[in-house]
Amino acid sequence: MSTEFLQTLWFILIAVLWIGFFFLEGFDYGVGILLPFLGKEDRERREIINTIGPFWDGNEVWLITAGGAMFAAFPNWYATMFSGFYLALVLMLLALIARGVAFEFRSKDRRPAWPDSRRPYRREHELHRWFFEPAQPLRIDVRPNGVAHIRHARRDLPQPQGRRGDRSSRCDCSQTALAICLGQRRHHRGRGISQHEYIRPGRGRPDCVSVDHRSGAVGCRLVDLSRSK
Amino acid sequence: MDPVILSRWQFALTTIYHFFFVPLTLGLGWFVAIWETIYVRTDNEAYKRLAKFWGKLFLINFAMGVVTGIVLEFQFGMNWSGFSRFVGDIFGAPLAIEALLAFFLESTFLGIWIFGWNRLSKGLHAATIWMVVIGSNLSALWILMANGWMQSPVGYVISEVTGRAELVDFGALMFNPRAWLFFWHTISAGFATAAFFTLGISAYHLARKQNVEFFQRSFRLAALIGLIAAVMVGVAGHVQGTYLLEVQPMAAAASEALWDTADPAPFSVVAIFDATGKQEIWSLKIPKALSLLYFFRTEGEVPGINQIQAEYVAKYGPGDYVPLVALTFWMFRIMVGLGLLMIALGAYSLYMALRNWPKKWARWFKWIVWVIPLPYLANPAGWILTETGRQPWIVHGLLKTENAVSPTLGVGTILFSLIAFVLIYAVLMAVDIYLLVKYGKAGPDAATHESADIAPAVVGAVD
Secondary structure: OOHHHHHHHHHHHHHHHHHHHHHHHHHHHHHHHHHHHHOOOHHHHHHHHHOOOOOHHHHHHHHHHHHHHHHHHOHHHHHHHHHHOHHHHHHHHHHHHHHHHHHHHHHHOOOOOOOOOOOOOHHHHHHHHHHOOOOOOEEEEEOOOOEEEEEEOOOOOOOOOOOOOOHHHOEOOOHHHHHHHHOEEEEEEEOOEEEEEEEOOOOOOOOOOOOOOOOOOOOEOOOOHHHHO | OOHHHHHHHHHHHHHHHHHHHHHHHHHHHHHHHHHHHHHHHHOOHHHHHHHHHHHHHHHHHHHHHHHHHHHHHHHHHHOOHHHHHHHHHHHHHHHHHHHHHHHHHHHHHHHHHHHOOOOOOHHHHHHHHHHHHHHHHHHHHHHHHHHHHHHOOOOEEEOOOOOOEEEOOHHHHHOOHHHHHHHHHHHHHHHHHHHHHHHHHHHHHHHOOOOHHHHHHHHHHHHHHHHHHHHHHHHHHHHHHHHHHHHOHHHHHHHHOOOOOEOOOOEEEEEEEOOOOOOEEEEEEEOOHHHHHHHOOOOOOEOOHHHHHHHHHHHHOOOOOOOOHHHHHHHHHHHHHHHHHHHHHHHHHHHHHHOOOOHHHHHHHHHHHHHOHHHHHHHHHHHHHHHHHOOOEEEOOOEEHHHOOOOOOOHHHHHHHHHHHHHHHHHHHHHHHHHHHHHHHHOHHHHHHOHHHHOOOOOOOOO
16 A cells, blocks of 8 residues: 555545534533533533543543544644644643533532532522513413413503512512523513413413512512422 | 753653553553442442542543643654654554554443443443543553553664655554563563552551452452562562573663672662762672672673773764663662562452451551552653663664754753642642542542542433
8 A cells, every 4th residue: 555545545534523512522522512502500500511521531532632642643743733822722621521511410419518409499580580580570370271461661651560589579670581491482462561471281280470469569479390290 | 051951851740740640540440340339249349449449549530640741642652753754654653553552442431331320231331441441551561561662662664865754564562572661661660569558548447447348349459469469560560680691781781880790780779879870889789689680690791881882982983872771770779679668568458458457467458558659759750760771772772862852942841841840740649649549548438428529420410
């Protein structure tokens, strides 16, 4: 076999290895990036990680093999590229280390300080209380047929009542969270009131909305789905 | 500061750190595989508990080994581009094979093992952990072939066109005696590390009378394997030492601080060096003992540092070819001392286990938990000896370390990465030790119970 043929062959092999790495690990990265947005509580995050749990380690080996193959077949390419991209690679390595260890260790210790492992929604609650609530008072009506009506009350309408800190009587949730919990959203417009309907398919009762009539205001609370079952 | 020194520090720290996890992976995998195989053969749930408990500790350790390993492969190119260019044709081959054959094998089957409980048949599930064991041990073989070539280059020519080393004899690379001696020594050390790790944790629980039967089983196997492994480490080390005298006499002389060629040669038990580390101030010598150790007789010439230095100057040109003698000398003694201590403790443990924990010796037993750090000190000591004993060469006789470093890197850049690695590694070490201690102390019930934590069902997990 001529040197030229071998060079071409190894170039293709290395290309295959890098493509394999980006193809497989790209999914893992996507899962990691979306994790804080898709997983609202610890259990959901665990389940999301489990979709790549058995594979991320094997997928990372494509990276190691691609590097090793470059080292073996084209030492000059390997040496120039890796020393040239020094800082970028250092940052990548640090991130890869943190990521891999996080996958394996996050479920091995449960403590209150660990974000969201015991108190789901706590962080979201705080955020929405400070950022969403003053701007967007929501009115929620739950009909017996299982349809929840969310109204964007105008500023001049009475604000939801209730004592601060009493979570059950306050609207500390956002539309997004509701959409995730309640399902499909329908939009109506008219008479100065923007109205959203949230329909939870396949359920007679929206079990994650509770209305506190005692305080006189319509409020809602996100209920941990796993606990209410 | 010098980029060469900083790069060396970074490589040393990241490698030593990586090697805290590797030996335990190499050895503990065998233990888990043995327990699970007995479970499959006997259908006794007690052995499944053993496999799960030690498997849990294995996994905590394995994750750290994986993520710190990538750093090393990348560093060859990042910090040592001169080295990579020169040796890529040779060193790269076993490295690529290691990734291709061994890493894929172990990571794929480990994933199946973790998530395959109750999904695979028992026999098949046990087979997956055996594949993990084979994969991890094969990876050790390939990387040691690469390292063996750096210590004793074989099967190569230096190309006249490019000035780089080229492989002409793959068989010579594969059957490099140096590599196989390393492999023997390292695998034995892996067994010893896992055995003493097991002994320590078992003794902790036995001293507190918790899960007595469970930990007696663990202790018995670990004591047996630990003693055999510790003796094998010593035997392999001795053979390696005599081979070193042949192929790398400077490293051999530096590890013994033998300054002048002597026949018969004396053995320095302890020595004090000056600040440069290359001058001896005082030493305690036993006459003829070094010749006795090398040749098993009271005569035989052992070349000394000064003579080899003169010889190398004639051969390779002017320069300082003496490694940091103070370091090699003391690392060698730490390694051997700890090895001997482990043999003694292994024998004591095995005696206790075979004699069914006699009362007479029981009061020493609670101290057995402190055997865990011993292999963790001996392993890096051995590698520091090997790697600094080769200096100033990075590839013995072919390439000096100072010519191997990446020419493009500034001091600030390396300092940044060095500090970053030190910080993140320190945090991870704390977390790792915390978890190992937590699960080690918690015992088998926690490990069996919380297995849902490692592998809850993909959807609708039950905590």
